[in-house]
Amino acid sequence: MKEVVIGIDIGGSYTKYGIVDFKGNCLRENFISTSKYADFDVYFDTLQTEIEETLSQINDPIKIMGIGIGAPNGNYYRGTIENAPNLNWKGTIALVDKMKEYYPGLPIKLTNDANAAALGEMIYGGAKGMKDFIVITLGTGLGSGIVVDGNIVYGNDGFAGELGHINVKHRGRECGCGKRGCLETYVSASGIRRTVFKLLAEKVTDTELRNYSFKDLTSKMITEAAKKGDPIALEAFEITGRILGVKLADAVACTSPETIFLFGGLAQAGEILLEPTRIYMEENLFPIYRGKVKLERSHLQETNVAVLGASALIWKELQS
């Protein structure tokens, strides 16, 4: 009987789920829309029915060991999604309690997507056997999962590890959270786009990036341009790496990780982003830490990492 976990990743647009074994093999995976369901109960019934349908397609005998869920503003302690800005359902959603009605007796755990990514790295990826590391997810925003002594840092309220909202600049760029100058307004797929537009305003340098509207420009286009030597794209990566490097140096002074893993769309730029980040991080580290902290891309495939990470929540739980 193969032991498996149901991993569920709730995103603003889609909810992906997969049936995952301990090695990170995804036996089956599928998705439903998240955004089209205004009502949480209707969404939940659909998701539950679809998962059952997917499970029924597996021919080999399986034993479900638990359900791990990653969701924006997912609270590990309370099993709730709380005031997630990108989801239709406002206030506090008691997701784990609801899930337990359908799967009584099973371990069911919820955390946010960046913590799930860190758990995925720990169970299946480059952080196997590591006690202290940080995963930074560079998507539309910047998320972080901080691991100390082998465990995710949840903190007093279950919401620890929000490095995307540490303060870069007083009265800096407006952030979706309501503050200004947050790290993710500079360092993320949308942050680097803002940096490119600032450079386009300031400079007269010729660049293909002048051909795109703000809405059309993607971080992938900026990465492609940088690879071809476009000066504005390269400068944008330099600035992004500088800001990220300084802030990672500060994060090191908090928890002294062995490795920092970068994950997500913008991290696909590879050394174009990693090299300046590494240089500025090292330069701004308290000397006692210098030369000790590795900066790497995530060892996980981008495709289904969120589902894998969500499933890792249960494997991690069963380990301890």
Add this chain to the structure above:
Amino acid sequence: MKEVVIGIDIGGSYTKYGIVDFKGNCLRENFISTSKYADFDVYFDTLQTEIEETLSQINDPIKIMGIGIGAPNGNYYRGTIENAPNLNWKGTIALVDKMKEYYPGLPIKLTNDANAAALGEMIYGGAKGMKDFIVITLGTGLGSGIVVDGNIVYGNDGFAGELGHINVKHRGRECGCGKRGCLETYVSASGIRRTVFKLLAEKVTDTELRNYSFKDLTSKMITEAAKKGDPIALEAFEITGRILGVKLADAVACTSPETIFLFGGLAQAGEILLEPTRIYMEENLFPIYRGKVKLERSHLQETNVAVLGASALIWKELQS
């Protein structure tokens, strides 16, 4: 038979030690010079002899449960003092191994002074029963002890929790660590003195603080002046609280503590420092944390807290 711990606080000038029970009562305490011993072995022999002498003065029967030591750059994992800038002995000192030769079989633990202060707060002070909190020590420099899920964060190399060296300003004030713009160059007893001198240079405001040389001015004088309404002193505290508040907001985004305790000379200014710090921290917090994090002065007496903290290292060890 009364169970006691020997707590030792190694400072640049003096080494203080005490015989401490579980409630934090100091049965005996004493000190020797640190700075006058150029040779570590001579220092150590003196310390050991003096401790024995002090133990012999206790009439009631006692049982020594262990020895806890706080020292600058004390490494918990390795039991070493490594390249401490304020001590005579350079390189790596294997203090715990040395101590074990004299007290075989006893638990002997070493950490840095700020971690010891955090443990003191946990065992004897305001953090009893708290799982997640931070202690900031505001002495000549700024130290920090970060507690996550009931344990000090030591990190990968045993040197985690150096918030004094996170980056405030690019090319900012020169720091003793060799970097520039570190938090402790702004927020500490010496940091606020630098801030006062900057204000004296910039402004024509009349203030008694113009009567002192840089060497003579102390943070206590600045505190006294602020209490009497001196505008430069008050502005210096406002600036100090603003910088500290923003950086504490960032620290909260890392580990989400329940309470942040301020300790040490500068913290004795009380609300003159706490009020601006609280306002700027709250303003710069990611909204999810707002209204949840308390900022307080340490609940411990200043007098022998370092010795108490060092002893707490052993009580904490025996608890787990």
